[in-house]
Amino acid sequence: MTKTNAGRFFEDYTLGEVIRHAVPRTLAEGERALYHALYPQRFALQSSDAFALTCGMDGAPLDDLIVFHTVFGKTVPDVSLNAVANLGYAEGRFLKPVYAGDTLRSESEVIGLKQNSNGKSGVVWVRTTGFDQMDEPVLSYVRWVMVRKRDQAQAAPEAVIPTLEEVVSIDDLAVPEDLTFEHYDFDLAGERHRAADYRIGEIIDHVDGTTIEEAEHMLATRLWQNTAKVHFDATHREDGKRLIYGGHVISLARALSFNGLANAQMIIAINGGAHANPCFAGDTVRAWSEVLDVAQVRPGIAALRLRLVATRGAAGALRGEDGKYLPDVLLDLDYWALMPA
Template sequence: MTKTNAGNFFEDFTVGQVIEHATPRTITEGDRALYQSLYPSRFALPSSAEFARQVGLDVHPVEELVGFHIAFGKTVPDVSLNAVANLGYAECRFHRPLAPGDTLRTSSEVIGLKENSNGKTGVVYVRSTATNQRGEVAIDWCRWVMVHKRDADSPAPDPVVPDLRIVVPAEDLVVPAGLDFTDYDFVAAGEPHRFGDYEVGERIDHVDGVTLTDPEHVLATRLWQNTAKVHFNTQARPDGNRLIYGGHVISMARALSFNGLANAQLIAAINAGAHVGPAYADRTIYAWSEVLDKAETGAPGVGALRLRLVATRGRDESMTLRDEDGKYRDGVLLDLDYWALIPV
């Protein structure tokens, strides 16, 4: 009788199934330091406890993506250990800032299944919820992932594809309690640009590039306790490459966006996201953003920008997402649609 776990395959999932994921994880100051050593992030609020205090926060939060990566990593052994690739995200909301000392645990509900036409893989849709040590919801999100079948001859389930919202409505964004950008320190933040300086349709070239390396992405993926085989085992993919965790690309692109969006201090929601192409070590990635929408919030001095963040393999000076046929242009790695909070 085996005591090991080979992970779930496509036919192991059923719609309505609820999975309680193992290994709660406590955030530490080490997570903040490692995050900032892995990514060129310079946003003032997660970098400076004094800056956080001056904008009304009782705690000094870590970057929102620290919590997201930790919560996401909990789901991997049960949802995507046997994945071909993580395909996309939707309806992600950050309900409260997370700080060192907070402990996250995650559960997931299977909300959709659809076998692929090749009969060898299928797409699994889950809604995951991360709660803190007080049982309060910290982050929730949907994602869909392509998973291998254990047996290609096993019957396909009735297809269920969930109807997910294209965008989190601005009125549903959660602004952290006490957040007040009225006396915002633009000098400390690094740029003078505020809510009114951005126009819908504007595109921002973030200019700088970063070459991905194997040691960094493997360290990051282990830091978040993400156990997906394709990130570590060169025998898990037919091309022999270690696939870089998509979250690593998200964090790298978000860090690069500081140049031009330094005052987009807090991520409030991720509306949609797609890992368009695979990323491997030794490729250099760049990023650009497009302003999709703007909204006011009820918090003093706080506005919200809806942004499209695009990561590309090599610099795309045209900042064009799709070709004439409507397909993603060659070299696009990430298409992420999110809301960020910014001073008005």
């Protein structure tokens, strides 16, 4: 009897089942240091205890995407070990700040299934929730993944495609109770721009580019305990390349966005996201943002809805005349961020 885990295939999922993922992980300052070493991350709230204290926090919380990657990484052996591709995200909500010393675990509920017409794979939708050591939710999001079938002859399940909100409502944003920008230091934050300085439709070219090296994306994927074969095993793809973990591209683009959005201090929700084209070592990634909406959530605190695009190409270029993503576009991420009003 085999004791190893080959991962789940499409026919192994049942609508409504809840999967409790191994292994809980206690996060420390080491994760923050490694994250800042991997990405040019400079957002003040997550870099400085002193700055965070002036904003009403108990100290500098860990980067929102550290939380996302940790919760996501727990799900990989049960959800995407045999994935063809991670297709998208929706309804992501950061529910509670996470600090060094907190322990996170993950659970996922299967909320949708649809076999592809070729009979070789299918799409699985899951709603994943990350919990801390007090069993309080810190993050919730939906993602959908294309997963291989083990037995192509097995009958397809009844197709169920969940209805997902296009945008997380302002009323559903979990703004930390103690957060305040009353004594916000714009000089130390790096830029003077408030939410009121941005206009809907504005395109921000973040200017800088970063070339991804094989070693760094391998280190990043191991850091988040992501075991998906496409990221590690060069024999898993016919072209012999290891696919860059999509979360690595998200973090890189978010870090690059500091130049122009330095005061977008916290990602509070992910409305949607797509990994438009594969990314490989040697690619030089640039980023640009589009302002989609601006809303006040509390006196002195605003939420900026932003489209963050990671690309090998030019700022502002997203889709061709056919409506499809341009081949240089790697990521299209729609999110809410908190900043001084």
